[in-house]
Amino acid sequence: MKNARAMIEQLRKGGKPVVGCFPLYPPLELMHSMGLLPVVLWGLRDSVSDTRDADRHVQPYACSVARQLAQFVIADGPGLLDGLFFYNACDTLRNLPELLREGIAGSRRITPPMFRVHVPMKEDGASGYLANEIANLIKALQASYGVSFSEERFARSVSLYERARRLCRRLEDAVAEGVLTFAGFSAALASANFLAVEDQIALLESTLSDCEGSITQPSATRVIASGILPPPPVICDLIELAGLRVAGNDIASMHRSYAFSPEAWGNVRDYYVAFYRDHFPCTTLLHTADRRVDAVVDIVSSRHADAFVFVGEKFCEYEYFELPYLEQQLKKSGVPVLSIEVSIDDDGSAETFRTRIDAFAELLSGREGRHDA
Amino acid sequence: MTREKTRAGKHLSELLMNAYMGIHGRAAEGAFVVWGAIIVPPEIFRGFENVVLCVPESHAALCAGKGVGSEECLKAEALGYSMDLCSYARIDIGSLSDGYQDSPTFGLPRPDLLVSDNNNCSLLVKWFDVHRREMGVPHFILDVPFCYGPQQEKDLAYILSQFRDLIAMVESMTGETFDEGRFREAAHHTAEGVRQWKRFMSFARHRPSGLTVFDSFVQMAPLFTSRGTPEFAEHYKLLADEVAERVAAGVFPVPNEKYRLLWDNIAPWHQLRKMSERLAELGANIVAAPYTSCIGSLEGSFAPFDLDKDTDPLWHLARSQNHSVCPMGMDLRLAALGSAIEEVGIDGVVFASNRSCKVFSVMQMDEQRLIGEKYGLPTVMIDVDHADVRKFSEQSAYLRLEALLENIEAGRVG
Numbered sequence: 001m002k003n004a005r006a007m008i009e010q011l012r013k014g015g016k017p018v019v020g021c022f023p024l025y026p027p028l029e030l031m032h033s034m035g036l037l038p039v040v041l042w043g044l045r046d047s048v049s050d051t052r053d054a055d056r057h058v059q060p061y062a063c064s065v066a067r068q069l070a071q072f073v074i075a076d077g078p079g080l081l082d083g084l085f086f087y088n089a090c091d092t093l094r095n096l097p098e099l100l101r102e103g104i105a106g107s108r109r110i111t112p113p114m115f116r117v118h119v120p121m122k123e124d125g126a127s128g129y130l131a132n133e134i135a136n137l138i139k140a141l142q143a144s145y146g147v148s149f150s151e152e153r154f155a156r157s158v159s160l161y162e163r164a165r166r167l168c169r170r171l172e173d174a175v176a177e178g179v180l181t182f183a184g185f186s187a188a189l190a191s192a193n194f195l196a197v198e199d200q201i202a203l204l205e206s207t208l209s210d211c212e213g214s215i216t217q218p219s220a221t222r223v224i225a226s227g228i229l230p231p232p233p234v235i236c237d238l239i240e241l242a243g244l245r246v247a248g249n250d251i252a253s254m255h256r257s258y259a260f261s262p263e264a265w266g267n268v269r270d271y272y273v274a275f276y277r278d279h280f281p282c283t284t285l286l287h288t289a290d291r292r293v294d295a296v297v298d299i300v301s302s303r304h305a306d307a308f309v310f311v312g313e314k315f316c317e318y319e320y321f322e323l324p325y326l327e328q329q330l331k332k333s334g335v336p337v338l339s340i341e342v343s344i345d346d347d348g349s350a351e352t353f354r355t356r357i358d359a360f361a362e363l364l365s366g367r368e369g370r371h372d373a
Numbered sequence: 374m375t376r377e378k379t380r381a382g383k384h385l386s387e388l389l390m391n392a393y394m395g396i397h398g399r400a401a402e403g404a405f406v407v408w409g410a411i412i413v414p415p416e417i418f419r420g421f422e423n424v425v426l427c428v429p430e431s432h433a434a435l436c437a438g439k440g441v442g443s444e445e446c447l448k449a450e451a452l453g454y455s456m457d458l459c460s461y462a463r464i465d466i467g468s469l470s471d472g473y474q475d476s477p478t479f480g481l482p483r484p485d486l487l488v489s490d491n492n493n494c495s496l497l498v499k500w501f502d503v504h505r506r507e508m509g510v511p512h513f514i515l516d517v518p519f520c521y522g523p524q525q526e527k528d529l530a531y532i533l534s535q536f537r538d539l540i541a542m543v544e545s546m547t548g549e550t551f552d553e554g555r556f557r558e559a560a561h562h563t564a565e566g567v568r569q570w571k572r573f574m575s576f577a578r579h580r581p582s583g584l585t586v587f588d589s590f591v592q593m594a595p596l597f598t599s600r601g602t603p604e605f606a607e608h609y610k611l612l613a614d615e616v617a618e619r620v621a622a623g624v625f626p627v628p629n630e631k632y633r634l635l636w637d638n639i640a641p642w643h644q645l646r647k648m649s650e651r652l653a654e655l656g657a658n659i660v661a662a663p664y665t666s667c668i669g670s671l672e673g674s675f676a677p678f679d680l681d682k683d684t685d686p687l688w689h690l691a692r693s694q695n696h697s698v699c700p701m702g703m704d705l706r707l708a709a710l711g712s713a714i715e716e717v718g719i720d721g722v723v724f725a726s727n728r729s730c731k732v733f734s735v736m737q738m739d740e741q742r743l744i745g746e747k748y749g750l751p752t753v754m755i756d757v758d759h760a761d762v763r764k765f766s767e768q769s770a771y772l773r774l775e776a777l778l779e780n781i782e783a784g785r786v787g
Binding site: 056057058059061062088090091092094095097098099102116118120121122124125126129132283286287289314315317318320321322323324325327328 | 452453454455457458459462491494495496498499500502503506514516518519521527528531534535538702703704726728731732734735736737738739743
C-alpha cells in the first residue's frame with residue numbers, strides 16, 4: 001500500500017478538490033455528491049515518521065490519532081488538501097482547527113479553507129439543529145468551491161457509499177470465515193480510505209474476489225477486536241500467530257463506520273439526522289451509549305466469538321470511560337476480555353504485547369479444553 | 374507564613390457546611406435530587422420548590438482540597454477506570470463506590486436525575502453515564518456547541534430550547550410546575566452575587582494586589598452550592614467589602630509583592646496553601662486566573678455580563694453558556710487572557726498543563742507562544758493535575774516557577 005500522502009497526491013490528479021475530513025464520521029456522501037473528494041484523515045501512521053511539527057502545538061497527552069493528524073496537516077496539508085472538515089467528534093479534535101492554523105502559519109503557508117459542523121450529541125430535539133448545520137455546510141462548500149448540490153446526485157452518492165459499506169461487511173464475513181486475514185482486511189480498508197468511493201468499490205470487490213479462491217484457514221479461537229483504529233500490523237500478526245481469529249470487530253474506523261447507512265430518507269438533511277441518530281454505537285457519539293453494550297454483545301454472539309480483545313488508544317478517554325462497564329458486562333456473559341493499550345511511542349513494544357496475547361490465547365485454549373472435557 | 378482566617382473565610386465555611394447539610398436534609402425529606410455539571414445553571418432548579426442540585430465536580434474539588442483526592446482516585450482505578458481519566462471523575466466515581474466513606478461532606482444524596490453539559494467537556498457526559506448505568510436514573514444531556522467566535526444566534530436558540538426541555542422534564546418527573554417568579558428571583562440573586570464577585574476580583578488590580586488567586590479559587594465554592602439564593606449574594610458582598618477594607622487599611626496577602634502572575638488552568642486543589650505560601654515567600658503573587666475571572670462574563674472576555682431587570686433570565690443564562698474558557702476557541706481565549714494581562718498588570722504567565730483537563734490544556738502551547746510574542750511577557754509551562762497529587766511533581770513545578778521569576782527579574786534589569 002502506498003502511504004496516505006502518495007495516495008492523496010494521486011487523487012488530486014483527477015482535478016477535483018480533496019477535502020481532508022477529521023475523524024470519525026464526516027458527511028462523506030454529501031461532499032462526494034458536490035464533486036469533491038473527501039478522505040478521512042486517520043490511519044496516517046505510515047505517512048508520519050515523527051510528530052516533530054505537531055509536538056510544538058499539541059500536548060503530548062493527546063492521542064496518537066490527533067497528534068499524527070496534526071503532524072500530517074501541518075507538514076503536508078497546504079499543498080495536498082484543498083479543504084479541511086471538522087465536527088465535534090471529541091474534545092481534542094474540537095480544539096485542533098486553530099492549532100493547525102497556527103502550525104501552518106508558522107511556516108508561512110496558507111491554511112486550506114476549514115468547514116465546521118456541530119453534530120448534536122443528543123437524540124431528542126436536535127434534528128432541526130442538525131438539519132440547519134447540514135444546510136449551512138452545503139452553502140459553505142458551494143461558496144468555497146463554486147460547486148452545486150442536487151438531491152439526485154446526493155442519492156447516487158449515498159448509493160455508492162452504501163455499496164462500499166456493504167462490501168466492507170462482506171469482507172468482515174470473509175475474515176470471520178478464515179479466507180482473509182484481519183491484517184489483510186485492515187490494509188484493504190486503509191487503502192480504500194484514500195480513494196474516491198468508485199475506486200474504493202473496485203478495490204473492495206477485487207479483494208473479495210481474491211478471497212473466493214482462498215483456502216480456509218484452520219479453525220481458530222474466535223475473538224472480536226475493538227478500539228478506535230485497527231491494531232497496528234505487528235499486533236494483528238501477533239493475534240493471528242497466537243491462534244486467534246478476528247471473527248468480527250467493533251473498531252471505530254471499521255465496523256462502527258460501515259455497519260450502518262440510513263435506508264429511508266427524504267432529503268439530505270433527513271439523511272444526516274438519521275445517519276448520526278441511528279449510527280452504530282460509538283463511544284464518541286454520546287447519545288449512543290445506551291445501545292452500545294447490546295450492540296457489542298450482539299457482535300460477540302452473532303460471530304460466535306469466544307473472547308473480546310480491546311486495543312485501546314492511549315488517552316482516548318471516551319473509550320476508557322466505557323471500558324470498565326463493557327468489560328464487566330462481557331465477563332458476566334462469560335466472554336473473557338483482553339485489554340491492551342497502544343500509543344504513538346509503542347512501536348518497539350511488540351514483545352510485551354506478544355506475552356500478553358499469547359497468555360490470553362493460552363487461557364482461552366485452556367477454557368476450551370475444560371469445555372471439551 | 375500562616376494567614377489568619379478572614380471573616381469571609383469563616384463565613385464561607387459556614388455557608389458550605391449549611392449548603393451540604395441542607396442538601397442532605399432536604400433529600401432525606403423527599404426533595405427531588407439533581408446531579409448537574411458545573412455549567413448547568415442552578416437557577417433553573419431554584420424555579421422548583423422541592424428540587425435540590427448537587428455538583429459532583431465541586432464535591433471532587435473539595436475532596437482534593439481536603440487531601441483525599443488521590444485515595445478516592447485509587448478506588449476508581451481499582452474498578453478499572455484508567456489513571457489517564459479526569460481526576461474529578463475518578464474521585465467522584467471512587468468516593469461513590471464505597472458509600473462516601475472518606476468524603477468531607479458525607480458525600481452527595483442519591484440523584485433522581487443527572488444533567489450533564491458537554492460544553493466544558495464532553496467527557497462529563499461519559500462520566501455521568503457511568504452513574505446512569507450504576508443507579509438507573511435518567512440522564513439529560515445539555516448539548517452546547519463550542520465557540521470559535523462569538524456565540525451564534527442559532528446556537529443560542531438551540532441552548533434555549535434545551536433549557537425549556539429540561540424544565541419540562543423536571544416538571545414531568547416531579548409533578549411540580551416551574552415557578553417563573555422563583556426562577557427570576559434566583560437569577561437576580563445570582564446576578565447580584567456575581568456583581569459582588571467581580572468587585573472582589575477587581576482588587577487584583579491594586580498594587581499590591583488585594584487578593585491572591587488562591588483566595589478566589591477557594592471562594593468559588595458557593596457558585597456550585599448556593600447560586601440563586603440570597604445567601605449567595607450576601608456572601609460575595611461580605612467578601613468584596615472585607616477585601617475593600619483590607620486594601621484601604623493597607624493589609625495585603627503578599628505585602629512585598631514583586632511579581633504579579635497569571636495562572637492559566639483549573640486550580641491545583643491539593644496545592645493551594647503550599648503554593649500560595651511558597652510563592653509569597655518569594656514575593657510572587659498569582660493575582661488572576663481565567664478560571665475565576667470568566668465567572669459572570671461572556672466568551673472571549675472577562676468583562677461583566679450583567680442581568681438587568683428587563684432581560685429574560687433564561688436567555689441570559691443561555692447567552693452566557695460559553696463563558697467558562699473550555700468551550701472557547703483559541704482566539705477567544707487569547708482575547709480574554711490579553712485583557713486580564715493588561716487590566717490587572719501581569720509580569721508573567723504560568724500555563725499549568727493539566728493532564729486531567731485536556732480541554733483546558735490542549736491549546737496552551739500556542740497560547741503560551743502567542744502571549745509571549747504579543748505582550749513580551751515571560752511565561753512558563755508546568756505540569757499539574759487539578760485533583761490527583763500523584764501526578765504533580767512539586768520539585769519540578771517550583772524549579773520552573775523560580776526560573777520564571779528569575780526571567781522576570783532579568784527582564785527588569787535589562
